[in-house]
Amino acid sequence: MTEEALDLRAGRDLVLRHLRARWPMLALAFSAGLSWGLLRLVEPYLVGLAIDHAIVDRDLRRLTQYVLAFLGVAAVLAVCAGTRRYWAMRTSYRIETDLRLELYDRVNRLSFDYHDRTATGQLMSRGSADLREIQAFLVNIPINSAYLLMAAGAFVLLVMTSLSLAVLAMAVFPVVTWLSVRFFNRLEPGTERVQQDLADVASVTEETIAGARLVRAFGREEHEVGRMRAAADRVRRDAMEVVRLRTVYGPLFLLLPGLGQLVVLAYGGWLVVEGRMTLGALVAALQYLGMLAWPVQSLGEMIASGQRAIVSAARVWNVLKEEPSVKERPHARPLPPGNGHIVFDRVTFGYREGLPVLREFSLEIPAGRSVALVGATGSGKSTVARLLPRFYDVDEGRILLDGADIRTLRLRDLRRSIGIVFEDTFLFSDTVRNNIAYGRLEATDEQIERAAKLAHAHEFIAGLEAGYDTVVGEQGFSLSGGQRQRLAIARAILMEPRVLILDDATSSVDARMEEEIRNALKEVMAGRTTLIISHRLSTISLADQVVLVDGGQVAATGTHEELLRTSRRYREVLGQLEAMAS
Ligand SMILES: Nc1ncnc2c1ncn2[C@@H]1O[C@H](COP(=O)(O)OP(=O)(O)OP(=O)(O)O)[C@@H](O)[C@H]1O
Numbered sequence: 001m002t003e004e005a006l007d008l009r010a011g012r013d014l015v016l017r018h019l020r021a022r023w024p025m026l027a028l029a030f031s032a033g034l035s036w037g038l039l040r041l042v043e044p045y046l047v048g049l050a051i052d053h054a055i056v057d058r059d060l061r062r063l064t065q066y067v068l069a070f071l072g073v074a075a076v077l078a079v080c081a082g083t084r085r086y087w088a089m090r091t092s093y094r095i096e097t098d099l100r101l102e103l104y105d106r107v108n109r110l111s112f113d114y115h116d117r118t119a120t121g122q123l124m125s126r127g128s129a130d131l132r133e134i135q136a137f138l139v140n141i142p143i144n145s146a147y148l149l150m151a152a153g154a155f156v157l158l159v160m161t162s163l164s165l166a167v168l169a170m171a172v173f174p175v176v177t178w179l180s181v182r183f184f185n186r187l188e189p190g191t192e193r194v195q196q197d198l199a200d201v202a203s204v205t206e207e208t209i210a211g212a213r214l215v216r217a218f219g220r221e222e223h224e225v226g227r228m229r230a231a232a233d234r235v236r237r238d239a240m241e242v243v244r245l246r247t248v249y250g251p252l253f254l255l256l257p258g259l260g261q262l263v264v265l266a267y268g269g270w271l272v273v274e275g276r277m278t279l280g281a282l283v284a285a286l287q288y289l290g291m292l293a294w295p296v297q298s299l300g301e302m303i304a305s306g307q308r309a310i311v312s313a314a315r316v317w318n319v320l321k322e323e324p325s326v327k328e329r330p331h332a333r334p335l336p337p338g339n340g341h342i343v344f345d346r347v348t349f350g351y352r353e354g355l356p357v358l359r360e361f362s363l364e365i366p367a368g369r370s371v372a373l374v375g376a377t378g379s380g381k382s383t384v385a386r387l388l389p390r391f392y393d394v395d396e397g398r399i400l401l402d403g404a405d406i407r408t409l410r411l412r413d414l415r416r417s418i419g420i421v422f423e424d425t426f427l428f429s430d431t432v433r434n435n436i437a438y439g440r441l442e443a444t445d446e447q448i449e450r451a452a453k454l455a456h457a458h459e460f461i462a463g464l465e466a467g468y469d470t471v472v473g474e475q476g477f478s479l480s481g482g483q484r485q486r487l488a489i490a491r492a493i494l495m496e497p498r499v500l501i502l503d504d505a506t507s508s509v510d511a512r513m514e515e516e517i518r519n520a521l522k523e524v525m526a527g528r529t530t531l532i533i534s535h536r537l538s539t540i541s542l543a544d545q546v547v548l549v550d551g552g553q554v555a556a557t558g559t560h561e562e563l564l565r566t567s568r569r570y571r572e573v574l575g576q577l578e579a580m581a582s
Pocket residue numbers: 116351352357375376377378379380381382383384
């Protein structure tokens with residue numbers, strides 16, 4: 001779906017930075033691995049000695065000595081192999097966790113505009129498939145280095161045994177390496193496509209699960225299954241392409257080194273028969289050659305796995321490098337004292353450059369007063385509300401809270417001072433108590449209950465099967481729209497915010513529920529600066545003042561009755577809202 005630009009160098013640097021940070025573990029894995037690689041070379045040497053100096057000479061005492069020495073080496077090898085594997089695994093999982101936390105920390109800090117333009121499934125795939133790819137490569141670094149060391153040693157020993165034999169036996173290896181590089185160069189784009197396809201499948205899955213209700217409501221199950229079929233088919237097709245490549249090249253990789261062994265057996269056998277080489281040396285040479293085969297043919301795979309890991313790391317880097325567009329200034333101030341006096345001073349703002357939603361928007365809300373923003377759909381009401389907690393920063397003009405430009409304040413202070421109730425209430429799979437206390441974990445049971453009472457939620461909570469301990473949210477008890485909204489109101493007011501924003505907080509409930517929520521709102525709004533955005537007249541009428549937003553500006557202000565009398569546009573907009581509601 002989305003093709004993103006990848007900075008491979010940055011991906012590599014990211015992996016290196018994490019390897020450096022975990023160097024003690026890595027050093028342990030390497031030392032065990034390298035000891036293993038060197039010791040493996042001793043085994044064929046011992047076998048050669050045993051044949052030439054014990055078996056051929058029929059000396060059983062010596063044979064026993066060689067067997068015991070072989071056993072000793074094998075035991076140390078086993079310990080080294082275990083230690084290498086353990087520390088390689090430990091390092092790779094540690095780095096995967098480090099990266100995952102770094103990624104999650106970043107995602108949690110990014111501003112709204114980032115989430116506006118990034119598909120959730122893509123982000124989820126960064127945290128799963130891509131991190132797995134990196135881990136799979138990391139775990140193989142110490143292991144493959146050990147194999148490479150072993151192969152280099154085997155090569156040297158083979159040359160020392162017989163130069164002509166080594167040259168002949170190695171003749172096939174350039175072919176194997178060439179094939180390997182060719183294979184993995186073709187494999188690489190294929191596996192990259194599969195990775196991207198899997199991210200797309202994750203996107204579709206995430207959307208259909210998150211939007212399950214919508215899918216059912218509109219009877220679009222078949223369409224969604226069709227969408228998944230297309231995405232899943234792409235994975236299958238691209239994965240099969242990779243399988244075809246492996247089917248062709250895999251047997252070649254087995255066959256060619258076998259030819260090398262054949263050459264050694266024939267030419268080396270001749271050398272032994274002619275008495276120009278000992279039998280032990282031939283057996284050792286055959287074993288050295290065997291040790292070379294695997295590392296040489298898997299060289300391409302190592303390179304490809306490294307490339308895949310770097311592509312994945314570059315994708316992860318694309319998230320890590322994002323800077324939140326809304327940032328706290330270096331010497332940000334705490335919140336000044338006050339009761340929530342708000343000024344929008346000639347604010348211009350647009351989500352995209354050159355497309356302003358608000359144009360020189362000016363509005364003053366005295367502390368403790370409530371204002372309802374009314375306007376046609378898409379006129380920018382919610383945008384006004386999103387600017388106050390700095391979900392986005394204004395392009396021009398400024399917003400003052402109790403006299404301070406909000407950009408000079410500590411972000412956390414600012415956001416904690418604003419309670420927001422959105423149109424759809426998100427509940428975590430957790431208890432009612434924890435959902436209410438989400439913004440203030442240290443709140444006592446009494447405080448939570450008081451907030452619930454104010455929000456007219458206490459009664460229904462008390463009626464739930466486990467009261468405040470009932471688990472709600474996706475995996476728990478399902479609450480009605482009105483109940484969810486009242487939990488959201490309780491959650492907002494538990495923060496004792498200076499400013500309360502109700503963004504379409506009553507839109508998803510029926511008239512009777514709205515009545516209940518309205519009663520709750522009346523109490524929590526008393527004496528608190530409140531910004532109401534609603535399509536419902538009854539909710540709008542809760543506000544002291546109504547502001548008509550039109551063309552990105554304040555078109556008129558007054559009480560509901562005043563505007564009804566004086567503003568034709570207000571009457572028009574209300575007409576539209578009513579038409580929509582009915
Ligand atoms: N995240 C976003 N990215 C880009 N454009 C956006 C975004 N959110 C809103 N817009 C656009 O900004 C304009 C104002 O949107 P806003 O949500 O503020 O309107 P609203 O008055 O609250 O509408 P409604 O009454 O339908 O909720 C609309 O044209 C909308 O398409």
